[in-house]
């Protein structure tokens with residue numbers, strides 16, 4: 001703390017990301033990174049871009065990347081916004097589109113950055129409890145007759161950290177039922193088995209879909225995320241972004257992201273490998289007595305009836321396996337386990353077998 005700090009800083013409780021320890025032979029299943037590398041074409045494009053051209057500023061409009069993303073999603077370039085990871089895109093959306101007099105509605109169990117942004121930008125939030133099976137019920141997000149309406153709505157789909165998917169007709173019900181409110185669907189994990197709401201963008205002026213290159217495209221280190229929505233929503237994001245930083249992405253990130261979008265074959269094959277390993281991991285955990293929530297993400301969320309989540313996470317850590325545990329209401333018993341390579345998942349299962357059987 002310092003007397004030079006502004007009052008804003010005193011009030012902040014920053015988001016604490018999953019740890020990134022530099023320990024050899026660690027089985028790192030705590031931050032939902034992709035276990036396989038990015039597209040070789042993306043790596044080659046970044047190497048090619050690493051030349052004397054870097055003395056020049058990048059394209060402030062990221063036009064080539066927006067055009068490629070628009071084409072991939074069947075939209076127009078003016079319906080695409082890009083930023084430094086979806087965290088930054090979300091931050092701009094909180095300020096530009098989600099802050100209203102009426103509160104922001106969001107699930108009680110959700111991506112933990114959302115409350116951080118609420119505090120940072122002074123949004124009032126109204127949390128809506130997920131159902132006992134941790135599913136999100138669209139009806140809970142419709143305006144109550146004669147009652148409160150949402151200022152805006154945000155949820156992750158698949159949800160984080162539960163991994164549960166809301167089917168597209170459920171998403172549409174929420175968007176269609178709240179024409180006065182922006183509905184932001186955070187699809188960081190959509191490519192591991194979900195159907196994106198991007199196809200609804202032309203139909204609904206209040207829908208904003210946010211995606212990232214960090215998970216399914218294995219480019220978390222590059223920091224590229226984007227939003228899809230009708231032009232007025234995108235323009236609001238551009239206004240906020242331009243007030244912070246006139247260059248959304250550097251030259252290397254633009255080159256790598258563009259080549260990644262073009263390499264559909266690598267993308268599809270590597271997502272499928274994760275989906276296949278997820279099914280195996282699910283079965284193994286159930287055989288050990290875990291309850292595993294149905295996951296459409298690159299992680300699973302599981303609890304054991306006889307063990308505390310924090311104890312399991314600590315015991316795994318001692319065996320050089322990192323998973324994520326949230327000391328939060330309702331989910332304290334769970335572990336969030338990233339789907340790694342088959343070898344990493346086998347190491348996790350072996351370590352868990354030791355722990356679960358020893359204490360049983």
Ligand code: PMP
Pocket residue numbers: 084085086087088111156160186188211212213214220224225
């Ligand atoms: N949304 C959700 C639901 C996430 O889990 C994450 C990753 N922690 C993000 C957004 C941010 O991802 P990135 O900034 O790497 O795009």
